[in-house]
Amino acid sequence: MLFLFVEDDENVAAAFAELAASLGHHADVARTGGEALRMTGQTRYDSVFMDIGLPDIDGRKLCEYVRCAGASTEACIVAVTGKSGFDMESSRQFDGYLRKPVTALEVAEIIRRC
Numbered sequence: 001m002l003f004l005f006v007e008d009d010e011n012v013a014a015a016f017a018e019l020a021a022s023l024g025h026h027a028d029v030a031r032t033g034g035e036a037l038r039m040t041g042q043t044r045y046d047s048v049f050m051d052i053g054l055p056d057i058d059g060r061k062l063c064e065y066v067r068c069a070g071a072s073t074e075a076c077i078v079a080v081t082g083k084s085g086f087d088m089e090s091s092r093q094f095d096g097y098l099r100k101p102v103t104a105l106e107v108a109e110i111i112r113r114c
Helices: 010-022 033-042 059-068 104-113
Strands: 002-006 026-030 047-051 076-081 096-099
Touching: 002 010, 002 033, 010 026, 010 104, 026 033, 033 047, 033 059, 047 059, 047 104, 059 076, 096 104
Parallel strands: 002 026, 002 047, 047 076, 076 096
Antiparallel strands: none
16 A cells, blocks of 8 residues: 655655555655645545644645545545644544554554554
8 A cells, every 4th residue: 555644854754654554555655745645636545644734734734635636535544643632523524543652553453444
């Protein structure tokens, strides 16, 4: 499977990509919402793990854009947030969510469900 991890923290992004690789998958990383839009527009990702708190766009809005156009409109999109107030009910555009700090077991479970 092909994954995209949208994460502005370089260390977290690298850890996500390494975990996906250890599970036998390929992963790309986008550090900004703009980069993620370009990548999802050109490449069909199976799953996108999207940080909600990106510096250039809110992850909820980015998810809406990815769902509307491009090669990854059918991707399983998972919100990733460190904020305790994330409300999955009001963020129905996501297929799931993970709260930081994320464990390898949690990511592996989401990958299996997607």
